[in-house]
Amino acid sequence: MPSPSGQVPSSVVVVGAGLAGAQTSAALRKHGFEGHLTVLGAEGLPPYDRPPLSKELLKRTEPVWLADDLGIDLTALADDLRLADPATRLEVDQERVVVRTASGDDVVADAVVLATGSAPLRPAGWDAAMTLHTAPDAERLRAAVVPGMRLVVVGAGWIGAEVAGVAAGAGARVTVVEAGPVPLERQLGHKLGGLLAPWYDDAGVTLVTGVAVEKVLPGPAGGVPGGGSVVLADSRVLEADLVLAAVGARPATGWLAGSLPLEGTGGLRVNRAGRFMGMHSPTDPAGRLHLDALRRIWAVGDIATREHPVFGPVPGGHWSAALHDPEITVRALLGLDERAAEPEHVRERLGLAPIHAHAPYVFSQQLGHDLALFGVPSPFDDVVLRGTPASGGWGALYLENALDRHPRRTPDGHRVATVRAMLLVDSPREVGQVRKLMNRGVPLEVDLDRALDPTVKLKDAVV
Ligand SMILES: Cc1cc2nc3c(=O)[nH]c(=O)nc-3n(C[C@H](O)[C@H](O)[C@H](O)COP(=O)(O)OP(=O)(O)OC[C@H]3O[C@@H](n4cnc5c(N)ncnc54)[C@H](O)[C@@H]3O)c2cc1C
Numbered sequence: 001m002p003s004p005s006g007q008v009p010s011s012v013v014v015v016g017a018g019l020a021g022a023q024t025s026a027a028l029r030k031h032g033f034e035g036h037l038t039v040l041g042a043e044g045l046p047p048y049d050r051p052p053l054s055k056e057l058l059k060r061t062e063p064v065w066l067a068d069d070l071g072i073d074l075t076a077l078a079d080d081l082r083l084a085d086p087a088t089r090l091e092v093d094q095e096r097v098v099v100r101t102a103s104g105d106d107v108v109a110d111a112v113v114l115a116t117g118s119a120p121l122r123p124a125g126w127d128a129a130m131t132l133h134t135a136p137d138a139e140r141l142r143a144a145v146v147p148g149m150r151l152v153v154v155g156a157g158w159i160g161a162e163v164a165g166v167a168a169g170a171g172a173r174v175t176v177v178e179a180g181p182v183p184l185e186r187q188l189g190h191k192l193g194g195l196l197a198p199w200y201d202d203a204g205v206t207l208v209t210g211v212a213v214e215k216v217l218p219g220p221a222g223g224v225p226g227g228g229s230v231v232l233a234d235s236r237v238l239e240a241d242l243v244l245a246a247v248g249a250r251p252a253t254g255w256l257a258g259s260l261p262l263e264g265t266g267g268l269r270v271n272r273a274g275r276f277m278g279m280h281s282p283t284d285p286a287g288r289l290h291l292d293a294l295r296r297i298w299a300v301g302d303i304a305t306r307e308h309p310v311f312g313p314v315p316g317g318h319w320s321a322a323l324h325d326p327e328i329t330v331r332a333l334l335g336l337d338e339r340a341a342e343p344e345h346v347r348e349r350l351g352l353a354p355i356h357a358h359a360p361y362v363f364s365q366q367l368g369h370d371l372a373l374f375g376v377p378s379p380f381d382d383v384v385l386r387g388t389p390a391s392g393g394w395g396a397l398y399l400e401n402a403l404d405r406h407p408r409r410t411p412d413g414h415r416v417a418t419v420r421a422m423l424l425v426d427s428p429r430e431v432g433q434v435r436k437l438m439n440r441g442v443p444l445e446v447d448l449d450r451a452l453d454p455t456v457k458l459k460d461a462v463v
Helices: 018-028 051-053 135-144 156-167 190-196 198-203 319-335 344-349 429-437
Strands: 011-013 036-040 078-084 085-093 097-101 106-109 111-114 118-120 150-154 173-179 206-209 213-218 228-232 237-240 241-244 249-251 268-271 297-299 304-308 313-315 361-365 369-375 384-385 394-399 416-425 446-448
Touching: 011 018, 011 097, 011 106, 018 319, 036 097, 036 106, 051 085, 051 135, 085 111, 085 394, 085 446, 097 111, 111 319, 135 241, 135 297, 150 156, 150 228, 150 237, 156 361, 173 237, 190 198, 228 241, 237 249, 268 297, 297 319, 304 319, 319 344, 319 361, 369 429, 416 429
Parallel strands: 011 036, 011 111, 036 078, 111 297, 150 173, 150 241, 173 206, 268 304
Antiparallel strands: 085 097, 097 106, 118 249, 213 228, 228 237, 304 313, 361 369, 369 416, 384 394, 394 416, 416 446
16 A cells, blocks of 8 residues: 555545545445545535536537536545545645645645646636536526527637537527637647538637637626627637636646645646656755655546656646546555556566546537547657548548658558547447447557558557
8 A cells, every 4th residue: 555654454444525536435435445535615506517518519409417427426435525625725645645625634644645626717808708618507597598589608728629519509609719720620630620620610609719818898888797808819709698607627736735735737646547747847946745755645636737658747637537537546545456667577477457548538529519539649750641520420540650661561561650639520330339449558550551541440450
């Protein structure tokens, strides 16, 4: 067990009552943790699932509670459950962790699992814009989206595109403003983003690209609450009954500033098992944290930038990571998996069983299309299509070493390529197969000629 004394901790505090916090609590009990479990939340609500907030904004008037969906009942799992008493400060030393809460209490435990997720960005001067992150946000947005209302969405990312499509489908007049040249450029790259741009027009959404929003002013006079004027950098002004800022999120770690070294993005760098790696961070305040103290700190879900055996450090923001990683973290925390952070080849040499490593995975339903993205695209990847947008279902492979002039070849002379990420569009039948390939925990190498032929199963193109 990773606690300094080599003992299983007798008390754990989980900070954050979202998906990752709930999964952590469930895994602790599932794996026999009988000690004292405290769970702190900030929303005053039991855990619920966020993806339906945008995708099923109008269809679901109630959150998808994790108690119903995953059978996780925090009231039964935790000895001390405080859903509306957020953590405000963390102190860790060699002996214990102390979490100060908003009500002024100090929760003392042997270990802490940080699972406070992320918080949506709202740039300064955009006070009149709302964001979509919580169930009450969705409720407010749902009430405002009626036929004919004017919705301006700032940001053509995952959430912006999803809401735009749903609102337009309900008869709202929707404009999406995107500072980049194409939608989802940061997430999928320029080439792919360009292929997605026509979806907006098809769905009856006006897409304005290549211009930044300067500010969002309240109003117009007499408009509904939340109405505003969106002032663009080129001086255009878009009047709206509601403005949604969908420009990304950052790890919700403001309360940890000064306690732990954070990444530039605010994330917490953790190893494969989810244990905090503060000593490796250039921002660690001079190694203030003793190794024995570090061993008490774990992080899961959106808050964590987690080491992956194939993809390296992967920032949070993936629902699937919040779903799956707590299991690995809890097993390591309880000492069930020895040396859980070691690479697989080392574990194999030590005779230890492999630890499953899920590839980063994002799914989206937007503007009438289904997307599934596995892996981590990089701007340096070579992007090649499998099938074409005109053919209905299609995909894109993000290949490493695009500049490699002497790639490895198969005996038939076909190029062997390493797939860093794969996007599937409207291809539900390929999702399971690609998930399996990307989740193997080793780089995916394919015969490129075969991989790009949509009549060949991707698994048959693996070399
Ligand atoms: C509208 C929307 C749609 C999404 N769609 C997708 C999708 O299609 N695919 C996908 O992969 N991902 C999607 N995501 C992201 C996905 O929901 C997250 O990756 C996932 O919820 C992360 O789980 P988490 O437990 O780490 O964080 P969260 O679900 O954010 O839970 C963290 C909890 O911690 C609480 N908290 C914060 N600060 C404190 C504190 N100081 N003390 C105590 N508690 C605190 C928060 O209030 C929150 O309840 C979407 C997110 C949103 C908002």
